[in-house]
Amino acid sequence: MTSIEQRIAQLRDEINYHAYRYYTLDDPIISDAEYDRLMNELRALEEAHPELITPDSPTQRVGAPPLDQFEKVIHPVPMTSLGNAFNDDDMRAWLTRIGRLLPEGVTTSDLTFVVEPKFDGLAVALTYENGVLVRGATRGNGIEGEDVTANLRTVKSIPLRIPVSPDGSAELAEVGPSPPARIEVRGEVYMPIAAFNELNRRQAEKGEKLYANPRNAAAGAVRQLDSRITARRPLAFFAYAIGYVEGGEEIRSQWEALDYLRRLGFPVSPDVRRSRDFDEVLDLIHRWMERRDSLPYEADGVVVKVDDFALQELLGVVGNAPRWAIAYKFPAREATTRLLKIEVNVGRTGVLTPYAVLKPVNIGGVTVRQASLHNFEDLARKDIREGDTVVVKRAGDVIPQVVKPILELRPPDSKPYQLPDRCPSCGEPVVKPEDEVAVYCVNAACPAQLVRRVEYFVSRGAMDIEGFGVKIAEQLIRAGLIRDVADIYYLTRDQLLSLEGFAEKKADNLLAAIEASKSQPLERVVTALGIRGVGSVVAKMLVAAFPSMDTLANATVEELEAIEGIGPHIAQSVVDWFSRPRHRQVIEKLRRAGVRMEAEVTAAPPSARPLAGLTFVITGTLPTMTRDEAKAFIEAHGGKVTSSVSKKTDYLLLGENPGSKLAKAQSLGIKIINEEELKEMVGG
């Protein structure tokens, strides 16, 4: 091996390991920036030596050129489906059935069961040869599936190579056994609910099609001919079975199989349980059902398996379902009710969105009064009308949605819904751009949009003005005290006191919070402006390149596009925003009010900054700074802050009531300093 090959191999191991810490264990030990640095180095080496690129390189997770169609894959071992149970009686009947098939001397009370969540995603089979992912296939009809290898490679929690390689240090050596010659790992690709909601929020903002549920979104992404699109979808993976294995450890039970998968570096649900007591199994199921809404992913049931592989074999398969496993399906979370009225909401960017006002209905223990209708196109396609009886679905944290009307129950005098031609808030005519499904109100003075803009401006990730909720925003706008977001900084005590519900204390608190927000860093101010496509991450990148509002406002599309991570759409959107005279006025008003218009970073080059090259970890409560402030302080002086202690940490910044990081730092002999000492390091 040449030294370049060695370095490439080392980088891949390190990156794979850190991706595993991040995506599978949710416990990263290096910063995002450090991770990007490793990735950039690998990318540069591979660019210079393209002959060294292999499919298992982490750089290959970005997707490959689109396919015309998927190749078919015959599963070496069929992917069976499961029999269903809908209540405890069904479960007991299953137990009785298998009891009759057990060998002499063995009764059902000798059985051990493994209880697993039933993920609502897409079942896939991953084949690894000598530890390298060589094929990923969908379940299909169980006998024949589709080859979606390129797509599954982009799913970050699917290891490209197993076991996830330790980089040699003792801390990492615990990770895995040696890889079997060949193994087929089965599991579910799914979309976490939070990621699903975020995806739909972005789709809505762009006026694009919304996904009905996380399952559809995940399935659509996996069965996408262009894997570069799959790569942009927030997919995750849980392994739950071994299809077959050649070589490797001897595995005698499902419980051992899950443990083996975990040690190879696969994500396995932390919620899997094992029990010898069937009543306890039923208890677990009931508890699951109650917790269903609080899970970060959608589960549509629980799978119960006989643990012992020898007994599994003996019980066998009937039809295409194994006798030794059963799926307890949770009750459907749909209900029918009357759709009383279709109303329209106006978003921050002026997008009009329809929603349904329902006759209140109980779904899974929650009263639902309103439901999403996605967008006008979807509404028209399904021909949902006021007065219809509709199917409403509610699942997890997903907003309840109208699935479809029940046509048989439609009143004879019903009429198709008419697209509004005027904004329901300001009454101005609406606009429908040809290439979008969205309908907009383009009136810059539209009160509904202003409420959303103010709500966003004061929100946690933006200017973070405490106590400034949507109710107050509506009240101030109705009273004519706020016409744009900058007016927030010109509110007076007398004005607030003239409003209903404002006593002196409340007014003073609000004014103090507004005053405090003036010192928010520039990236927060840029975020708060609500420029389309510019969230907190993009704002940070913009400010890093243009450290003052004026330079940013005068940047050209070309200059913005030159920033790593900024694409043409965002660049154009930023230029468009600053080109509007109204927006320039808002900026001037914010400036006059004393809102920060410059980044804090010192002008000195990075190497001249006192903390350059040093890595800090913060633990405990500091005397005068919050953690975010301390982080900003360190970064402003050229240092770096990571979330956990490792050999690469230079200093632990210690506050009161420190966590486990203190012991870790002491054991590694890392220097420990307090806030005062930190300040001394930068010269006061």
Ligand SMILES: [Zn+2]
């Ligand atoms: Zn309007």
